[in-house]
Amino acid sequence: MSARIIPFDYQGQAVAFNAEGWINATEAAARFGKRPVDWLRLSETRDYLEAMASALGLEGKVSQNHFGLTRTSRGGKAPGTWLHPKLAVRFAQWLDTRFAIWCDLQIDSLLRGESKPWASARREAAIGYRAVCDAVALNCEAQGKTPQRHHFINEARLINEVITGTFAGRNRDQLSAHELEVITLAELRDTVLIGQGMPYAERKGNLLGYVRGLLGKQIGRDAA
Template identity: 60%
Template sequence: MSARIIPFDYQGQAVTFNADGWINATVAATRFGKVPNEWLRLSSTEEYIEKLASRMAESNTGKSRITLVTTRRGNTANSGTWLHPKLAVKFARWLSVDFEIWCDEQIDTLVRADHVTWQQARQQSAIGYRGLCEALAIAHEESGKTPRRHHFINEAKLINQAITGQFDGRNRDQLSAHELVLVTLIEIRDVLLIGQGKDFAARKASLLRYVQSLTSKHLRSDAA
C-alpha cells in the first residue's frame, strides 16, 4: 500500500483513502455506526474475496501474493482495516448506496488521476525548505553565531504555526497539493523576512498576517 494518506470530505466528515485507491474501512464504517468485521464475516463477502483473489492471481503469475484486506494497528493515520479498491465500492454499498456512488467517484479519481501535480508541489515545498534553511544559516553566521539543528526545526514549526495555529511538526507527505503550495508560499515569505533581519517574533507576526491575507484572497475568489 502507498504510504501517502489522502482524506476526502463526505458530508462534512473525513473518509480516508491512500494514493492507490485503498479505503480505510474502519474510518468509513464508523460514521455509519458499523465496523468492517461485520461485513468481512458475511458468507457472501468471504466468497467474493476468495473468487476475486483467485481471478487476480491468474493475471498475477510470478508476482507477489494478492492482498485485498490489511489491518494496521496503532493510533496513526495508517491505523485501521484497509480494503483494496476492488473491494471498497462493494463494502461502501453495504454501508449506503449514496456512499457507494461517492466512493466509486473518489477511487476513479485516485487511480486515474495524474499525480504529477502533487509530486511537483511536494518537490517545490522541499526546495523551499532547503532555501529557508540556507537563509537561516547565513543569517546566523553573519551574526557570528553557529546555526544549530533546533533552529531549523523551530523555523519549520513556525511555518506550520502560521498555517494551523500549532507550533508543531507536520508530515508533508500527508498534505494535499493545495496545502503544500501554501507551505511553499510562506517559506518564500519567511526567507525574505530573514533577509530583512527580522527576529523570530517579528517573522511570526508577519507570517500570520500574510496567511490571513492569503485566506482573505481565497475567500474573495470563492465568492466571485
Template identity: 65%
Template sequence: MSARIVPLDYEGQAVRFNGDGWLHATEIADRFGKRPNDWLSLPSTIEYLEALNRRTVTGSSGNAWSMTKRGGKNQGTWLHPKLAVAFARWLSVDFAVWCDEQVDALLRGDMKSWASARREAAIGHKAVCDAIALNCEAHGKTPQKHHFINESRLINQVITGSFAGRDRDQLNAAELEIVTLAELRDSGLICAGMTYAERKANLLAYVRKLQDKHQRRIAA
C-alpha cells in the same frame, strides 16, 4: 499494498488512500459513527466478496480484499479499491460518488498533484533552511539544529495555532501548498533582516489571506 499514503480532502476533512487506491476505512467510518467490521459482516457484503473471489483468477480469500494494520500512524482497516466505493455507499451516497472519482484517478495515475505539492513543500523547506544558514553566517554564527526546528514550528504555528511539528506526509495538497507559500515568504523575510516577532506577524496575516482564499475556492 503500497506504503505511500495520499491524503485527500473531502469537505474539509482528510481521507487517506494509499498509492494503490486502498481506503483507510476505519478513519472515515468513525466520522460517520460507524465501523468497517459492521459492514464487512453484512450478508450483502459477504455475498459480494464471494462473487469477487469467483471472478479472480487466483481465487483470493475474503481477507485479501481488506487489511488490518496494527500499530503505527496508519493502523486500522484498509479496504481494497474494489470494496472502497461499495463501503463508501454504506456511509453516504455523496461520499461514495467522491470516493469513486478518487479511486479512479489513483488507479489511472492522475494523482500527481499531491506528489508535486509534497516536492514543492520540500523545496520551500530547503529555502528556509538556506535563508537561516545565510543569516547566521552574516552575523558570524554557526547555524544550530534548533534554529531550523524552531523556524519550522513557527510556520506550523501561524497555520495551525500550535507551535509543534507536523507530519507533512499526512497533509493534503491544499495544506501543503499553504506550507510551501508560507515558507517561501518566510525565507524572504529572513533575508530582509526581519526579527522573529516581525516575521510571525507578517506570516500570520499572509497565511490568513491564503486560508480565506482556499475557503472561497471550496465554496465556489
C-alpha cells in the same frame, strides 16, 4: 501497509488511500460517525465479498481477512482497516453518496498513475523548506553566528504554528495536497521576510495574517 500512503483532500479533511488504491476505511467511516466493522457484518456485504472474491479468483484466500480484500494495521503511520479498491466505492456508498462518487474519482486517478498533484505539492513543500533553511543559514552567517540544527527545526515549527496553532513538527507525508500548498506559500513568504531582516516576533505576526488570508480564501471557494 507497504505501499506509500497518499492523503487526498475531501471537504478540507484528509482521506488516506495508498498508491494501489486501497482506502483507510476506519478513518473514512469516522467522518460519518460509522465503523467499517458494521458494514462488513451486513449479510449483503458478505454476499458481495464472496462474489468479488470469486470474480477475482481469490476463493482460496483465508476468509479471516475477507478473502484478502481487507487488511488491518494496528500501528505505524496508517492504523485501521483498509479496503481493496474494488470494495472502496461500495463501502463509500454506505457512508454517503457524494463521498462515494469522490472516492471513485480518486481511485481511478490513482490506478491510472495520475496522483501527481500530491507528489508535486510534497516536492514543492520540500523545496520551500530548503529555501527557508538557506535563508536562516545566511541570516546567521551575516550575524557572525554558526547555524545550528535547532535554528532550522524552530523555523519549521514556526510555519506549523501559524497554520495549526501548535509549535510542533508535522508528518508531511500524511498531509493533503492543499495543506502542503499552504505550507509552501508560508515558507516562501518566510524566506523573503528573513531576507529582509524582520525580527522573529514580527515575522510570526506577518505569517499569521498571511496564512489566515489564504485559509479564508479557501473557505470562500468551498462555500461557493
